[in-house]
Amino acid sequence: MKINNFIYILLAAYLATFLRLTINNNFFISLIGSFLVGFFISKRLSYAIEKTLVSGFFSCFTSFSGFIYFLYTILNQGDWIKFIIFFNLIIILNLFTMLFGYWISRKMT
Template structure:
Protein backbone atom coordinates (compact mmCIF):
# COMPACT_ATOMS: atom_id res chain seq x y z
CA UNK A 1 0.00 0.00 0.00
CA UNK A 2 1.29 3.42 -0.87
CA UNK A 3 2.23 5.91 1.80
CA UNK A 4 -0.34 8.36 0.46
CA UNK A 5 -3.12 5.79 0.97
CA UNK A 6 -1.96 5.17 4.54
CA UNK A 7 -2.07 8.89 5.24
CA UNK A 8 -5.59 9.11 3.77
CA UNK A 9 -6.76 6.20 5.93
CA UNK A 10 -5.35 7.89 9.03
CA UNK A 11 -6.98 11.20 8.08
CA UNK A 12 -10.34 9.48 7.55
CA UNK A 13 -10.03 7.74 10.92
CA UNK A 14 -9.13 11.04 12.59
CA UNK A 15 -12.16 12.81 11.10
CA UNK A 16 -14.48 9.93 11.96
CA UNK A 17 -13.35 9.98 15.57
CA UNK A 18 -14.21 13.65 15.95
CA UNK A 19 -17.55 13.17 14.21
CA UNK A 20 -18.31 10.31 16.59
CA UNK A 21 -17.51 12.53 19.56
CA UNK A 22 -19.69 15.33 18.17
CA UNK A 23 -22.73 13.05 17.79
CA UNK A 24 -22.14 11.15 21.07
CA UNK A 25 -25.03 8.68 20.66
CA UNK A 26 -24.15 5.04 20.01
CA UNK A 27 -27.48 4.12 18.42
CA UNK A 28 -27.53 7.05 15.99
CA UNK A 29 -23.87 6.52 15.09
CA UNK A 30 -24.50 2.82 14.51
CA UNK A 31 -27.51 3.48 12.27
CA UNK A 32 -25.79 6.20 10.23
CA UNK A 33 -22.69 4.06 9.87
CA UNK A 34 -24.63 0.95 8.84
CA UNK A 35 -26.59 2.90 6.26
CA UNK A 36 -23.49 4.50 4.79
CA UNK A 37 -21.51 1.24 4.75
CA UNK A 38 -24.37 -0.38 2.84
CA UNK A 39 -24.57 2.61 0.52
CA UNK A 40 -20.86 2.71 -0.30
CA UNK A 41 -20.22 -1.02 -0.49
CA UNK A 42 -22.76 -1.38 -3.28
CA UNK A 43 -20.85 1.23 -5.30
CA UNK A 44 -17.89 0.21 -7.40
CA UNK A 45 -15.11 1.88 -5.46
CA UNK A 46 -11.44 1.61 -6.17
CA UNK A 47 -9.39 -0.52 -3.79
CA UNK A 48 -7.81 2.52 -2.15
CA UNK A 49 -11.13 4.38 -1.73
CA UNK A 50 -12.71 1.27 -0.26
CA UNK A 51 -9.88 0.94 2.27
CA UNK A 52 -10.08 4.63 3.14
CA UNK A 53 -13.82 4.47 3.77
CA UNK A 54 -14.17 1.02 5.35
CA UNK A 55 -10.88 0.65 7.21
CA UNK A 56 -10.34 4.31 7.98
CA UNK A 57 -13.59 6.18 8.38
CA UNK A 58 -16.26 3.62 9.25
CA UNK A 59 -14.11 1.48 11.53
CA UNK A 60 -13.52 4.51 13.76
CA UNK A 61 -16.96 6.05 13.33
CA UNK A 62 -19.00 2.97 14.20
CA UNK A 63 -16.58 1.39 16.62
CA UNK A 64 -17.68 -1.94 17.99
CA UNK A 65 -16.58 -0.92 21.48
CA UNK A 66 -19.48 1.52 21.86
CA UNK A 67 -21.95 -1.27 21.13
CA UNK A 68 -20.19 -3.69 23.48
CA UNK A 69 -19.96 -1.13 26.30
CA UNK A 70 -23.70 -0.43 26.04
CA UNK A 71 -24.48 -4.16 26.29
CA UNK A 72 -21.92 -4.63 29.07
CA UNK A 73 -23.68 -2.02 31.22
CA UNK A 74 -26.98 -3.88 30.82
CA UNK A 75 -25.37 -7.25 31.50
CA UNK A 76 -23.53 -5.89 34.53
CA UNK A 77 -26.91 -5.03 36.08
CA UNK A 78 -27.91 -8.69 35.70
CA UNK A 79 -30.79 -7.96 33.32
CA UNK A 80 -30.42 -10.94 30.96
CA UNK A 81 -33.77 -10.48 29.22
CA UNK A 82 -33.04 -6.84 28.38
CA UNK A 83 -29.54 -7.82 27.24
CA UNK A 84 -30.84 -10.48 24.84
CA UNK A 85 -33.54 -8.16 23.47
CA UNK A 86 -31.15 -5.25 22.89
CA UNK A 87 -28.43 -7.50 21.44
CA UNK A 88 -30.78 -8.96 18.85
CA UNK A 89 -32.58 -5.69 18.19
CA UNK A 90 -29.37 -3.78 17.55
CA UNK A 91 -28.06 -6.41 15.14
CA UNK A 92 -31.35 -6.73 13.25
CA UNK A 93 -31.91 -2.97 12.97
CA UNK A 94 -28.33 -2.38 11.81
CA UNK A 95 -28.54 -5.15 9.20
CA UNK A 96 -31.81 -3.70 7.92
CA UNK A 97 -30.32 -0.21 7.82
CA UNK A 98 -27.29 -1.51 5.91
CA UNK A 99 -29.59 -3.28 3.45
CA UNK A 100 -31.60 -0.06 3.05
CA UNK A 101 -28.43 1.89 2.26
CA UNK A 102 -27.36 -0.72 -0.27
CA UNK A 103 -30.79 -0.79 -1.88
CA UNK A 104 -30.97 3.01 -2.10
CA UNK A 105 -27.48 3.16 -3.61
CA UNK A 106 -28.47 0.72 -6.34
CA UNK A 107 -31.66 2.66 -7.07
CA UNK A 108 -29.80 5.96 -7.41
CA UNK A 109 -27.18 4.59 -9.77
Protein backbone atom coordinates (compact mmCIF):
# COMPACT_ATOMS: atom_id res chain seq x y z
CA MET A 1 0.00 0.00 0.00
CA LYS A 2 1.28 3.45 -0.89
CA ILE A 3 1.94 6.20 1.64
CA ASN A 4 -0.85 8.29 0.07
CA ASN A 5 -3.35 5.60 1.02
CA PHE A 6 -2.26 5.78 4.65
CA ILE A 7 -2.71 9.54 4.59
CA TYR A 8 -6.23 9.13 3.15
CA ILE A 9 -7.07 6.60 5.87
CA LEU A 10 -5.84 9.02 8.56
CA LEU A 11 -7.87 11.88 7.09
CA ALA A 12 -10.98 9.70 6.88
CA ALA A 13 -10.48 8.62 10.50
CA TYR A 14 -10.09 12.25 11.57
CA LEU A 15 -13.28 13.26 9.75
CA ALA A 16 -15.20 10.31 11.22
CA THR A 17 -14.03 11.13 14.73
CA PHE A 18 -15.08 14.75 14.30
CA LEU A 19 -18.53 13.70 13.06
CA ARG A 20 -18.90 11.24 15.90
CA LEU A 21 -18.19 13.92 18.47
CA THR A 22 -20.66 16.36 16.91
CA ILE A 23 -23.52 13.84 16.74
CA ASN A 24 -22.90 12.39 20.25
CA ASN A 25 -25.56 9.64 20.10
CA ASN A 26 -24.19 6.08 20.02
CA PHE A 27 -27.40 4.44 18.84
CA PHE A 28 -27.98 6.90 15.99
CA ILE A 29 -24.32 6.71 14.94
CA SER A 30 -24.38 2.92 14.84
CA LEU A 31 -27.49 2.92 12.62
CA ILE A 32 -26.04 5.51 10.23
CA GLY A 33 -22.73 3.67 10.10
CA SER A 34 -24.38 0.30 9.48
CA PHE A 35 -26.48 1.73 6.67
CA LEU A 36 -23.46 3.36 5.02
CA VAL A 37 -21.31 0.24 5.35
CA GLY A 38 -24.03 -1.81 3.67
CA PHE A 39 -24.43 0.84 1.01
CA PHE A 40 -20.74 1.05 0.14
CA ILE A 41 -19.81 -2.64 0.34
CA SER A 42 -22.29 -3.38 -2.42
CA LYS A 43 -20.41 -1.04 -4.75
CA ARG A 44 -17.42 -2.10 -6.79
CA LEU A 45 -14.81 0.11 -5.19
CA SER A 46 -11.09 0.03 -5.64
CA TYR A 47 -9.00 -1.59 -2.93
CA ALA A 48 -7.66 1.76 -1.72
CA ILE A 49 -11.08 3.41 -1.48
CA GLU A 50 -12.58 0.37 0.26
CA LYS A 51 -9.78 0.33 2.85
CA THR A 52 -10.08 4.09 3.35
CA LEU A 53 -13.81 3.86 3.98
CA VAL A 54 -13.91 0.66 6.04
CA SER A 55 -10.64 0.94 7.97
CA GLY A 56 -10.49 4.71 8.21
CA PHE A 57 -13.93 6.24 8.26
CA PHE A 58 -16.39 3.59 9.45
CA SER A 59 -14.15 2.06 12.10
CA CYS A 60 -13.75 5.45 13.77
CA PHE A 61 -17.29 6.63 13.13
CA THR A 62 -19.13 3.63 14.54
CA SER A 63 -16.50 2.97 17.23
CA PHE A 64 -17.09 -0.31 18.98
CA SER A 65 -15.96 1.29 22.23
CA GLY A 66 -19.03 3.55 22.23
CA PHE A 67 -21.26 0.50 21.95
CA ILE A 68 -19.42 -1.28 24.75
CA TYR A 69 -19.48 1.78 27.02
CA PHE A 70 -23.25 2.11 26.53
CA LEU A 71 -23.76 -1.53 27.49
CA TYR A 72 -21.32 -1.22 30.38
CA THR A 73 -23.31 1.63 31.93
CA ILE A 74 -26.47 -0.50 31.79
CA LEU A 75 -24.67 -3.52 33.21
CA ASN A 76 -23.08 -1.41 35.94
CA GLN A 77 -26.57 -0.45 37.12
CA GLY A 78 -27.27 -4.15 37.64
CA ASP A 79 -30.12 -4.30 35.15
CA TRP A 80 -29.44 -7.63 33.40
CA ILE A 81 -32.75 -7.76 31.56
CA LYS A 82 -32.26 -4.30 30.05
CA PHE A 83 -28.67 -5.24 29.14
CA ILE A 84 -29.74 -8.40 27.29
CA ILE A 85 -32.56 -6.58 25.48
CA PHE A 86 -30.36 -3.68 24.36
CA PHE A 87 -27.48 -5.96 23.38
CA ASN A 88 -29.67 -8.06 21.11
CA LEU A 89 -31.71 -5.11 19.85
CA ILE A 90 -28.65 -3.12 18.82
CA ILE A 91 -27.05 -6.03 16.99
CA ILE A 92 -30.25 -7.05 15.18
CA LEU A 93 -31.17 -3.49 14.20
CA ASN A 94 -27.66 -2.80 12.92
CA LEU A 95 -27.64 -5.97 10.83
CA PHE A 96 -31.00 -5.13 9.27
CA THR A 97 -29.92 -1.52 8.71
CA MET A 98 -26.76 -2.74 6.96
CA LEU A 99 -28.84 -5.10 4.83
CA PHE A 100 -31.20 -2.24 3.98
CA GLY A 101 -28.26 -0.05 2.92
CA TYR A 102 -26.96 -2.89 0.77
CA TRP A 103 -30.40 -3.38 -0.77
CA ILE A 104 -30.87 0.36 -1.48
CA SER A 105 -27.45 0.53 -3.12
CA ARG A 106 -28.21 -2.45 -5.34
CA LYS A 107 -31.56 -0.93 -6.39
CA MET A 108 -29.81 2.30 -7.39
CA THR A 109 -27.44 0.56 -9.80
